Amino acid sequence: MGMENFEHVRQFLYTLIQSLHQVGGNRFKFALVQYNSRPETEFQLNTYATTQEVLAHIKAMSYRGGGTRTGLGLEFLMRTQLTTASGSRAVEGVSQVVVVLTDGRSQDDVAEPAQVLQLAGVEVFAVGVQDAVDWELREMASQPYDTHVFSVDSFLTLREIIQDLVVGLCGVVTQSGGAPVPKESPVAEEGTAQDSADLVFLIDGSQNVGEANFAFVRGLVLKIIERLDVGRDTIRVALVQYNDNPDIKFYLSSYDSKSSVLEAVKGLTFSGGDESNLGAALEEVAESILSHTAGGRADEGVPQMLVVISAGESTDDTGAGDRALKRAGVITFGVAVGDAAATDLKAVTIDESFIHSAPDFRAVERMGDQLLPYVNGVIQRTILFQSEVTEVLAIGKRDIIFLIDSTMGTQMINALREFIKRFVDTMPIGPDQVQVGVAQFSNTPYLVMDLNSHGSKEELIANLGSIKPKPGQTINIGAALNFVRTNMLLPERGSRIRQGIPQLVLLLVSKPSSDNVEAATRALQQMGVLTLAAGSKTADEQQLKQIAFADSALFMIRDFRILLRNPTAITDALSTLAGEVVTELPTEPVVEITTVQTQKVVRDIVFLVDGSNYIGSTNFPYVRDFMINVVNQLDVRPDRVQIGLLQFADRPKVEFYLNSYINRQDVVNKISQLRLTGGSGLNTGAAMNYALTNMFTSSTGSRRRQGVQQVLVLITGGPAQDEVKAVADRLALGGVLTFTISSGQADDTSLKSVAFVPDLAYHETRFSDLPAMAELIMPKLITVVGDTDVTNIPEESGVERDVAFLIDGTDNVREGFAAIRDFIIKIIELLDVGTEKVRISVVQHSERPTPSFYLNTYQTKDEVIRAVRAMTPVGGRSLNTGYALRFMKDTIFSERQGGRAAQNVPQFLIVLAGSKSTDNVKEPAGALKTEGVVPFGVGVKDADPRQIEAISHNPSFAFTVKEFSELSTVPQRLNNYVSLPRAELATVLLEGRTKRDIVFLVDGSDDSRNGLPAFREFIRRMAEELDIDKDKVQVAVILYSDDTTVYFNLKTHRSKKAIIYAVRSLYHKGGRLRNTGAALQFVHDHVFTASSGSRHLEGAPQILFLLTGGKSDDDVSVAASVLKQTGVLTFAIGMKNATQEELQKIASSSSFLFNLPVFGELLSIQPKMAAFVQAEIQTELPIVVGKK
Secondary structure, three states: OHHHHHHHHHHHHHHHHHHHHHHHHHHOOOOEEEOOOOOEEEEOOOOOOOHHHHHHHHHHOOOOOOOOOHHHHHHHHHHHOOOHHHOOOHHHOEOOEEEEEEOOOOOOOOHHHHHHHHHOOOEEEEEEEOOOOHHHHHHHOOOOHHHHEEEEOOHHHHHHHHHHHHHHHHHHHEOOOOOEOEOOOOOOOOOOOOOOEEEEEEEEOOOOOOHHHHHHHHHHHHHHHHOOOEEOOOEEEEEEEEOOOEEEEEOOOOOOEHHHHHHHHHOOOOOOOOOOOHHHHHHHHHHHHOOHHHOOOHHHOOOEEEEEEEOOOOOOOOHHHHHHHHHOOOEEEEEEEOHHHHHHHHHHOOOHHHEEEEOOHHHOOOHHHHHHHHHHHHHHOHHHHHHHHHOOHHHOOEEEEEEEEOOOOHHHHHHHHHHHHHHHHOOOEOOOOEEEEEEEEOOOEEEEEOOOOOOOHHHHHHHHHHOOOOOOOOEOHHHHHHHHHHHHOOHHHOOOHHHOOOEEEEEEEOOOEOOOOHHHHHHHHHOOOEEEEEEOOOOOHHHHHHHOOOHHHEEEOOOHHHHHOOOHHHHHHHHHOOOOOOOOOOOOOEOOOOOHHHOOOOEEEEEEEEOOOOOHHHHHHHHHHHHHHHHOOOOEOOOOEEEEEEEEOOOEEEEEOOOOOOOHHHHHHHHHOOOOOOOOOOOHHHHHHHHHHHOOOHHHOOOHHHOOEEEEEEEEOOOOOOOOHHHHHHHHHOOEEEEEEEOOOOOHHHHHHHOOOHHHEEEOOOHHHHHHHHHHHHHHHOOOEOOOOOOOOOOOOOOOEEEEEEEEOOHHHHHHHHHHHHHHHHHHHOOOEOOOOEEEEEEEEOOOEEEEEOOOOOOOHHHHHHHHHOOOOOOOOOEOHHHHHHHHHHHHOOHHHOOOHHHOOOEEEEEEEOOOEOOOOHHHHHHHHHOOOEEEEEEEOOOOHHHHHHHOOOHHHEEEEOOHHHHHHOHHHHHHHHOOOHHHHHHHHHHOOOOEEEEEEEEOOHHHHHHHHHHHHHHHHHHHHOOEOOOOEEEEEEEEOOOEEEEEOOOOOOOHHHHHHHHHOOOOOOOOOOOHHHHHHHHHHHHOOHHHOOOHHHOOOEEEEEEEEEOOOOOOHHHHHHHHHOOEEEEEEEEEEOOHHHHHHHOOOHHHEEEEOOHHHHHHHHHHHHHHHHOOOOOOOOOOEOOO
8 A cells, every 4th residue: 555545545434434424423433444464453443432532542653564364354343343342332233334445365265254244144245446356345345336336547536535434434324314324124132241151062072083084073073162262251161062962072061271171072982883863963952052051151141163074974863953043142153074964064053154165174173263253143143143044044945825805805805914024124134044925815826926036025025016906705715725735835926835945835714615625735735735724803713723834823912903902822933844745746646555455556656776786795685685575565477466576786687577577475585585686786777767768668558548547666775876857757657656765975956857756756864764764755656647447548658769870881990890889789789779669870981881681671680680680891991971861861751761860759869980980970960950859979099089979969969988898888878869759859959059068177286276366266256157057067176285185076066055155154175285286186086077066978068167276286297187088178277377388288279378477367267167167169169078
């Protein structure tokens, strides 16, 4: 800033305070902090009694100089200025305002302290001069930015913004009379000093942590306590370690001094234990640790905090403990090591930003720096924090529908409308928070607004005027409840029932129903909907008691106008209730069946069993026992239940068909003899597709044409390595009811989208628990879903396909020709070949095309396979693939040679080449596409990836492998597309262009420490602009220095919000070396892989952004080359000391190289990067290599 500019700042402050004094007199209080690398207080809020004294201090203060550490300044301000002891009147509801003035980009992170200020309800205005960075000002400022962010070119022009700044400040803190405004949200009564809190540490003591890692956890606790003012009247600390049971190490009342608490923590030892019962531990904290007798001071208005440190999935339910803590107003923070722990902690914290994830135990101790601002924010800003956070965020997501009797008269309707308006005004309304819908009814129901009609609180309140009285003498409550179930509780209408979000329906009536309410009520409650009933005037209490899901959800009110004076009984219920949501389709009738003897069960059940190494021979007996336990409860015979079984790993294997056995004992005997097939691959989608096309057919015993329910039971122990969602949808559309049973490394979250509805997805942590699960699934397995009448249903139509192969027959592929034959046969084996079904043609080509057979040459699969096995290469020195593509269009797909384009039969072309074509392929490939043919390109050895891509319908349909032996990885992926129904194929042809896997590789070496804010903001901005979803764009962040660390991988976060929260907590890794080469190799080996979430096997483009601040300390050549060979598109972005030569080696091409002089320049190229990633990636993208 310099001495000369400081004088302009002095004048700015003087004039600003003078102007505010003219508006509010001495009712304003002021504090001032100068910050650099060591912030210092000029004066506090209670230092001076008058504005004149404040102005006198400003006149006399001196310039301190130093660096720009704005983040440190904000933390210092929170800790020293916004406290009761320093003069803050937050406890009285007076608004708290911070004005930050800076002339450059901060040398440290401002995001976390700014976020804590905003969570605490502090209004932040940011003023930037000269070199201040706009994105950083916005990161600090409250919204809306147009009234909270001010930028000027020079210190001389600061005076020009004073009037606008005064208007903004007064708009926040003053009423028309100029007095400071108390916050409208209620504050705790009998509040005590703000520098006090009850803090409980709940730490995982199970084998999830392990004895070797326990020291890191203990170190984190020590680091936090060391920086707190621990004492009987300030911060009290308790600690619980949990495994099978909670183990209380010391209570809030056990120690009076920091030294005693630290000694107790240093003496902690690892308890060990197989179980990790977080739920029981949370209940213990709520019921015991925070009680008055144990030293808790909730009744004195002292805030209560819980810090949970977890390293694995809870082995019990956390719901009851979580609800008890939230009811008590306890603010929970989480430190998670690993993905499973983070998932559990999301459920028990009141906001995702309160979870801090550590990639490994070594990083746990560093979490203290991230967690402390939040802890201090509660300790020093208790009342504001509670009013702004716990009263709003603790409510949690919910969908609430008000169902209103429209016949109750104008006065009552007006009162209810005002009641709803006031309730909505207290809620965090939004598509990711609380949603509200309204319906009215008399004899017939009608919609006022859907759950997703209005995305903001203001818009919702403005439209509540649509609630109006209508004349009528009778009401039909049953019909109204059914209307809600079938017309409002639907995903397309905004309901999040399938996401497990609580669904609440509040019925408000003034008279008894003229129709039956029992069936409609039961249907809602079977879905898990919480039905509340409020009656007035002549409403039938017994009838409403039937409707209310519990006695506590029934409200009999003499006159609904009373709700305007005393609404809390109903509003508390709407805000806190949370049931178990059963996500069955609302329109499906459910038949309760207790045993097979009480109901005639008729169904065809196919078990699809993972036979891979993910199950293993050790666990396979548990899988067998599960199936035997299921079969033993079924009446197996041709006119009742039929059983089929497939085992799969890399490829499916039929063990027996639905019509292979006609009694239970034979089926049980066959299952008892099953042996694991083994295999490292797990192509679940291909196996499901095979089951659909080969098991649920009349020839193999399916009774689908007779209307018998078809059931697939998928049993798996690992993550699918191919596309499953599209196949699962095809099964559902084909009338197959899919159950999923999983354990081990299976992704139970994704399996919920595979099951017919999510509650048909079952998961057990241990394989040994699978046999007992048979009892759990039996009621739904034998429950009829949908129409139970036996009708004649035709076989699925639309299986016709014309599939032609154009293969390389040159001398170049002679040694690999056997692998080419096998490649063709593997595809054919998965298809239903026949004259009226799938027709096959094969053409070889070199200089000219040579047909082996046409689409109408053979009528059966066996004939086609024999012909393929008899093929030999035609020979030739070069490939003219362009010429051959014209031949395929004009001859092979013609009606004369068996093509059925005129009959609207989908036509597919699979082109396989082992070398580069000598002629142009783009134009003839385009002509084929124009004719409606869907081409796939398969390149091997010396094939040109760009030509293969140009031939393919889109980049997702192009496959390249290095060797002929790797061709075996392609057929099942191709078949998933070829077998799709027409409508789904059209969708896939569009969706194939939207998937992206994007990895940010971030330099965390000591030399790049100052780049962290720019790195973090670059990634955050990119995430903001990307369409993030597991079926669209996935993101990973990797940190490196001496070694490489996964901050989060491609499958960790499935939403934009979750990724942005994680990026905000991105830390500086630290390390003396910058081993970029090793980091690039790590990304290739451990990140762009199916197990880490990569969809390279599905053809999703793989994109890497390297953000580095200098030259690598190791060689980058080999790793960069490997990434290019495997189809990864690499952007090499160097800053500061990076070298052009090294970046050229890493970047996919010169257009993907950026060498910037300073870290701050990174944000200038972000829009260009986002635009590229969002664009359709075609010729610039190398093709994905086969399975890793």
